[in-house]
Amino acid sequence: MKNMEAFPYICTMCNKSFTEWGNMKIHQCLHTGECPYACEMCNKSFTDQCTLKKHQHVHTGEQPFTCKVCNRSFLEWGNLKRHKRLHTEELPYKCDLCNKSFTSKDAAKDHLHVCSV
Numbered sequence: 001m002k003n004m005e006a007f008p009y010i011c012t013m014c015n016k017s018f019t020e021w022g023n024m025k026i027h028q029c030l031h032t033g034e035c036p037y038a039c040e041m042c043n044k045s046f047t048d049q050c051t052l053k054k055h056q057h058v059h060t061g062e063q064p065f066t067c068k069v070c071n072r073s074f075l076e077w078g079n080l081k082r083h084k085r086l087h088t089e090e091l092p093y094k095c096d097l098c099n100k101s102f103t104s105k106d107a108a109k110d111h112l113h114v115c116s117v
Contacts, residue, residue, distance in 0.1 A: 022048075 035045030091101030
């Protein structure tokens, strides 16, 4: 059970709790279908301004996150973080069956399907 002090904001429609009021409001848009943030270029609507801003990069081609080692650019910070592991040879995700290591959780998950056959 979640600590109510840590998750004080509760959705009145499904009782899911949140640490921040803004996250609860974004969540409630899933119930109401409300998407108040519209892209001026294609009229696609989003529940929050952050997601709209990320979407707008599709139209501008901007990729604001750049690798300092090879100058490859990415739309999302998480993709850059995963990419940087190629340079550092960091392999934080390990197969529980054969101990082979991977740069991403998805790669380890894909491998598990092969390894468990």
